[in-house]
Amino acid sequence: MTTLAARALPQAAQGATTTVGTAHTIDYVGPTGTLYLIFIKNLLLSLVTLGIYRFWAKTRLRRFLWSNTRLNGEALEYTGTGKELFLGFLKAVLVLVPTFGALELLEVFLDGGLALALCIYALKIVLILGLIYAGTFAARRYRMSRTTWRGIRLQQLGSMWRYAGMAMIGSALTALTLTLYGPFNRVRLMRYEAENLRFGSGVFRFTGEGRTLFASYANYWGMGLVATIVAIFATYSRLTFETSMLWDMELWTDPEHSVELMRAIMPAATVPLALLLPLLFMLGLWYQARTLRFYAENLHLESLSFGAPRVSGGAIFWLLLSNFLIKMLSLGLLYPITVQRTMRFWCSRVELNGPIDFARITQAKRGPRTGEGLAGFFDIDAT
């Protein structure tokens, strides 16, 4: 027995370790050199195989990221394979290509005028949106089933179609209510995801309420509204032509005149828009950070509680901005560095507290055999 080994294994108490204390650590320890080798190899092999290698490339990267993420010093493990992703993709293609091919043929065949064309168009949009949501959920199910810690799998229960239905109705309501329903929609989806998530037999719970998130959102929404109104007034006061023309509906309905009107408005709108758009972006980012903190602080696994108090809008803003600059200035050569920074950011800002008895957590069923086909088809990237 070497002392080195004993030191390297944290909290190696005598015999079986079931209960860990109440403070848990999450660390990312991935070495940059290894990540670079993985990126270079992935890139070269993807080029040589005309992109077919991408499934194995994604798997290779995930194995690295997962195994270098440590919970209480013990590594997560990604057990998925490139073959599973590849087969999942083929499956999705076999189902989707005939479906969309048939829709296309239908469009040509039923040459029934505008109404029918619009119907088919709407059907296509609904179908694509539904498949994107369902695909996202299915990809999550696959990824969870291939994520283990101490040999115990995560498991995402629930139905991808139910999720897609909820997400689509929620999106429609969000659009109809000028996004005010947005936070309620987010919380509904969060709850569905979280309450159907298991770590082995351990059950995740979600305690957040839509109105809590709405209370924060209302502030951002109100600020955005005020800023937008101010920008509109600023534009209006800077107009150099007879403003009564703005209220002439006949001008707006005529395509040529409406383009001319827009052209006349643009110079006055440039400065207000240049101020408004970044402001709205920042408000969105701050709300995004609030949402993530809200999700974390309301998520529980048995008696464990998650938290992310240090995920602030400012921190996310600097991470995005600095990563963007690093990528741009290095012409992409430092891309792996940005991956490292992102991983370290999240692992150092997510907290896990509370007692848990791991002896009571038993293994979950095996997940789907193949994965992420739909998401792969629609190019939903979830590394």
Add this chain to the structure above:
Amino acid sequence: MNFVGLFTDGKSATRHDVNVSLTPHGLMISGPTVAPLNWPYRALRLAEADGRHAPARITHDADDDARLVIADPDFMKVLLAQAPDLDPRKRRRWRTAAIVLGSLAAIAIVGGTLWFGLPLLAKPIAAVVPQAFQDRLGKQVIAFIAGNRKTCDDAAGVRALERLTDRLESGLQRPPPMTVHVIDSPMVNALAAPGGHIVVFDGLLQKAEGPEEVAGVLAHEMGHVVHHHSMQALVRHYALSLIATVLLGNDKMLGSAGALLIQFAYSRDAEAEADATAVAILDGAGLRSDGLSRFFARVEQDEKKDGAALWRYLRTHPPTGERIAALDGHAAQPKRPAGSAGAPVLSEADWAALKAICKKD
């Protein structure tokens, strides 16, 4: 050799401290809280891809949820000495080679099937597509090409065009349904869409020096119609974009570039086929068959003279030396019925009317 390790049995999240010893046949795992286990070397698997520096994570084929984690860096050396097949680098190299070779083989097979099989497949498929469906497709193609340009319908011009078309159709045993549209555009071009819809741009009518040249071009486009070339091209296009999606995912650029290349390769054969049929049509109708080659020759000359002006026609109708030679060779030894040589294609009046088909009243 003895090492300390952490063992999880894959059934619960309880972590056990264990002692691991390497015997000649396998790993002996024992500890105060686990029943002794014997994992033979040949059934071992490394669960960790980066096993050389990180702690070794080992699992077992028959129980692949169980994990044995050993942090001592010496352990891997000792283990690999006992079970050299486990070396992750060696395994990965083989696996990567297999994926690359498999991918290349798949690309070769799919590519070969496309290159040789697609024309064989596209022909019968295009031939059995219902006429009503082709007609719809053709109309959509024409609406797209025309855009907001006018379709010319001067009454006298249309009559002249009909006369010419009827005359040419008489050169076919069983002419498929065909409609000729003239679009008011300066482009010097003509094309055949599915369903027998032929488009001639006004620019071509203005460029032509005499009805024989127009007759030649029309007969050539009729040749495309007879062989369902445009339908074949559509079938090929759909098949190719499907396969490109499967192979390349969403990398549309690469996919469409490949599709374009293959389409170009096919179009030469199709042009030659349409030429041959055009000659047969003209012969059958008792018309001079050198109009097309004359038109070609002039277009080629003009192109040399003023560069890009006419490139559109040349790009879609590559005038290879062979093609002109083939057409000329035929014109020199006409197989047309005796006595019909040089019969005028259209009367002077009809030719003038056809030229003016796009004129506003």
